[in-house]
Amino acid sequence: MLTMLRHIIQEVSSAQDFSEALNIMVRRIANALATEACSAFLLDRHNGEYVLVATQGLNPKGVGKIRVPIDKGLIGLVGEREEPINLDDATKHPRFLHVAEAKEEAYHAFLGTPLIYHRQVLGVLIVQQREPRKYDESEEAFLVTLATQLAAIIAHAEATGELATLFEKSQTKKHELVYSGVPGSPGIGMGAGVVIYAPSDLDTVPDHEPEDIDAEIEMLHASFAAVREDLRLLAERLYPLLAEDERALFEAYQRILETSELAKEVEDGIRAGNWAPGALSKAIDVHVRRLEGLDNEYMRERAEDIKDLGRRILAYLLKNDRAAPQYREKTILIGETLAPTDLAEVPEGCLAGVISAKGSGNSHVAILARAMKVPTVMGVSDIPLQVLQGKEVIVDGYYGQIHVSPSPSLREEFERLLAEELKLDEELDAIRDLPAVTEDNHHIALMVNTGLGADISMALQAGPEGVGLYRTEIPFLMRDRFPSTEEQRIIYRQLLASFAPRPVIIRTLDVGGDKPLPYFPIKEDNPFLGWRGIRITLDHPEIFLAQLRAMLRASEGLNNMRVMLPMVTDVQEVDEALRLLRKAYTEVRDEGYDVEMPQIGVMIEVPSAVYQARALAKRVDFLSVGSNDLTQYILAVDRNNPRVANLYDSLHPAVLRALMQVVDNGHQEGKHVSICGEMAGDPASALLLLAMEFDSLSMNASSVGRVRWAIRHFTKKKAAKLLHEVLSMESAVMIRCHLELALERAGLGNLIRAGR
Numbered sequence: 001m002l003t004m005l006r007h008i009i010q011e012v013s014s015a016q017d018f019s020e021a022l023n024i025m026v027r028r029i030a031n032a033l034a035t036e037a038c039s040a041f042l043l044d045r046h047n048g049e050y051v052l053v054a055t056q057g058l059n060p061k062g063v064g065k066i067r068v069p070i071d072k073g074l075i076g077l078v079g080e081r082e083e084p085i086n087l088d089d090a091t092k093h094p095r096f097l098h099v100a101e102a103k104e105e106a107y108h109a110f111l112g113t114p115l116i117y118h119r120q121v122l123g124v125l126i127v128q129q130r131e132p133r134k135y136d137e138s139e140e141a142f143l144v145t146l147a148t149q150l151a152a153i154i155a156h157a158e159a160t161g162e163l164a165t166l167f168e169k170s171q172t173k174k175h176e177l178v179y180s181g182v183p184g185s186p187g188i189g190m191g192a193g194v195v196i197y198a199p200s201d202l203d204t205v206p207d208h209e210p211e212d213i214d215a216e217i218e219m220l221h222a223s224f225a226a227v228r229e230d231l232r233l234l235a236e237r238l239y240p241l242l243a244e245d246e247r248a249l250f251e252a253y254q255r256i257l258e259t260s261e262l263a264k265e266v267e268d269g270i271r272a273g274n275w276a277p278g279a280l281s282k283a284i285d286v287h288v289r290r291l292e293g294l295d296n297e298y299m300r301e302r303a304e305d306i307k308d309l310g311r312r313i314l315a316y317l318l319k320n321d322r323a324a325p326q327y328r329e330k331t332i333l334i335g336e337t338l339a340p341t342d343l344a345e346v347p348e349g350c351l352a353g354v355i356s357a358k359g360s361g362n363s364h365v366a367i368l369a370r371a372m373k374v375p376t377v378m379g380v381s382d383i384p385l386q387v388l389q390g391k392e393v394i395v396d397g398y399y400g401q402i403h404v405s406p407s408p409s410l411r412e413e414f415e416r417l418l419a420e421e422l423k424l425d426e427e428l429d430a431i432r433d434l435p436a437v438t439e440d441n442h443h444i445a446l447m448v449n450t451g452l453g454a455d456i457s458m459a460l461q462a463g464p465e466g467v468g469l470y471r472t473e474i475p476f477l478m479r480d481r482f483p484s485t486e487e488q489r490i491i492y493r494q495l496l497a498s499f500a501p502r503p504v505i506i507r508t509l510d511v512g513g514d515k516p517l518p519y520f521p522i523k524e525d526n527p528f529l530g531w532r533g534i535r536i537t538l539d540h541p542e543i544f545l546a547q548l549r550a551m552l553r554a555s556e557g558l559n560n561m562r563v564m565l566p567m568v569t570d571v572q573e574v575d576e577a578l579r580l581l582r583k584a585y586t587e588v589r590d591e592g593y594d595v596e597m598p599q600i601g602v603m604i605e606v607p608s609a610v611y612q613a614r615a616l617a618k619r620v621d622f623l624s625v626g627s628n629d630l631t632q633y634i635l636a637v638d639r640n641n642p643r644v645a646n647l648y649d650s651l652h653p654a655v656l657r658a659l660m661q662v663v664d665n666g667h668q669e670g671k672h673v674s675i676c677g678e679m680a681g682d683p684a685s686a687l688l689l690l691a692m693e694f695d696s697l698s699m700n701a702s703s704v705g706r707v708r709w710a711i712r713h714f715t716k717k718k719a720a721k722l723l724h725e726v727l728s729m730e731s732a733v734m735i736r737c738h739l740e741l742a743l744e745r746a747g748l749g750n751l752i753r754a755g756r
């Protein structure tokens with residue numbers, strides 16, 4: 001069964017398109033279960049109907065036409081119950097719905113199972129047979145197992161819009177597509193897609209209309225000829241060294257180039273309206289998928305050969321710089337994995353948005369984008385990069401969503417929001433130099449988070465009272481070796497000097513988890529529960545001491561530096577870090593630097609630190625809550641995993657209670673308590689944090705203005721009442737709704753979007 005299952009999935013995955021995949025699927029299932037009919041009905045949510053999209057055994061003319069209302073028939077019942085229904089005679093069931101067009105009167109036995117992905121019913125898969133009989137347990141288990149795997153393929157087709165094209169009635173909406181990722185940098189960006197791709201990567205070559213079809217075809221044949229010649233020369237040189245079967249490989253390559261249909265297929269693709277690299281990528285993909293779907297291991301291996309050939313031809317096709325991006329006036333930069341340099345290369349004033357298929361809000365690109373105030377969405381895993389070149393794209397950096405080819409009404413809606421944003425920005429600018437004081441005269445310090453040289457000026461522009469978190473790992477991540485003490489000193493000095501006399505909290509190295517250093521590989525099954533943050537630096541005092549020395553030297557004469565320790569779980573870690581700090585301090589003073597002992601603080605990022613906040617506070621000068629990690633560890637939800645992103649919410653009642661406990665414990669020891677996770681930059685959450693008596697909030701530069709605005713237009717008294725109200729609520733969703741309502745009522749509705 002397992003082998004059969006694997007083969008069906010392989011075959012379905014290697015189909016040319018989604019429609020073919022569905023046809024393969026129903027045929028193969030009918031075969032595997034030796035049953036007469038197998039059909040797939042997928043949910044057209046727009047119309048509230050299940051649509052027959054593939055069948056073996058029912059009337060093939062009904063495909064795309066037969067529609068069963070969501071609450072009718074046995075199909076509807078399987079969807080409602082979200083579990084299989086197995087009947088020996090379906091016609092006797094009260095929910096049996098006779099659909100004349102389907103020509104299913106002859107069938108009696110019925111087994112239907114829902115196709116569910118991420119809790120959503122996407123469709124129903126059924127098998128039928130003339131003879132009344134109950135499908136046995138193993139058949140039912142087989143269908144259920146298959147359905148779980150197929151659901152992922154269907155969800156992908158839904159995301160790429162292929163599903164919509166199958167639903168005749170919803171065709172008018174088919175071009176407008178929405179993709180979800182995670183917010184990388186807030187704001188709304190509107191423009192045209194420019195896809196950045198590695199010139200040797202066939203999978204990311206974008207589709208493009210050819211400027212001159214004949215020239216493309218000519219280039220194609222020249223590239224084939226060039227690869228043939230390369231291979232001939234290579235073979236000539238290597239033949240004496242090769243065994244018989246290795247030589248056969250070269251011969252096979254030559255045969256593919258000379259006699260196969262490949263060139264013809266690519267040519268057809270060009271004539272059909274794609275440029276040569278795009279048409280080549282498509283043709284290679286078809287061959288590869290076909291080979292990978294075969295039972296024969298040897299033939300499956302050949303898929304790699306075809307890919308290799310494809311890459312060689314592509315390299316010739318992309319010579320003469322044809323791969324250089326053609327930036328638009330309003331460029332939405334799109335790529336599988338973008339590098340910070342990709343952003344830097346876009347001509348000034350032209351970068352309207354960024355989309356990365358991989359990465360998270362913590363990736364360098366996202367950090368740089370925030371620094372540059374460019375709306376960004378990260379981790380959009382389902383995005384079909386190839387087709388976005390030149391398409392109209394809207395990047396919603398607040399919600400982490402992307403709209404491709406928006407309808408006029410959607411475009412208007414976003415244009416309106418953008419105009420509102422600009423207006424709000426102007427208003428925020430006007431109060432930039434005013435402190436965050438509530439209407440009833442309560443002050444809370446607003447600080448910025450920084451981590452990249454480039455964003456210092458942006459951070460200063462936000463008018464903060466200091467830096468609440470400087471993430472030192474960025475300079476470490478951007479090199480191919482540990483930065484020297486002197487290199488670090490220069491970076492820290494620039495930061496401290498830019499903000500002096502305002503305080504600057506520099507966090508010691510926090511790598512590991514999702515931030516591995518390329519030159520310090522850590523292989524672990526559970527990186528977030530493994531060697532990260534202070535655990536690494538205490539195990540490598542030479543790295544820790546070098547960093548502390550660099551910090552201390554950098555602070556000479558400025559004395560505005562504070563040091564903060566990440567990922568602390570135990571008081572012993574603090575004691576040891578303090579010992580090393582004192583050691584570094586003595587050494588630096590002995591070297592002749594006239595420095596003061598800096599204040600030191602601990603980040604509260606894990607539940608154990610919450611419960612020991614008082615003991616930790618005793619040892620240091622301040623506490624700062626890292627709510628990003630604290631939320632992740634309290635809720636046991638990976639902060640970078642889009643699959644569980646809906647469960648990650650810093651407004652969860654458990655997180656709120658932990659925050660209150662930290663403030664209370666810190667204040668009992670008379671210590672300053674701050675918060676520097678993303679929630680501090682959410683205007684609605686900031687009001688709760690104000691009520692909780694946090695002494696300062698540290699956030700991205702782009703959030704400071706909105707949080708300042710919210711605080712200046714609210715009273716501490718109202719915030720306290722709000723906190724009291726939300727503490728009686730049992731879910732993050734209710735709390736968020738309640739906060740948004742309160743903001744609306746206070747005339748601060750325009751800040752809500754920024755809180756996402």
Ligand code: PEP
Pocket residue numbers: 469471510605625626627628629630676677678
């Ligand atoms: C946090 O965890 O909230 C935090 C500020 O640190 P980082 O996001 O760098 O892990």
Ligand code: MG
Pocket residue numbers: 566605626628629
């Ligand atoms: Mg953290």
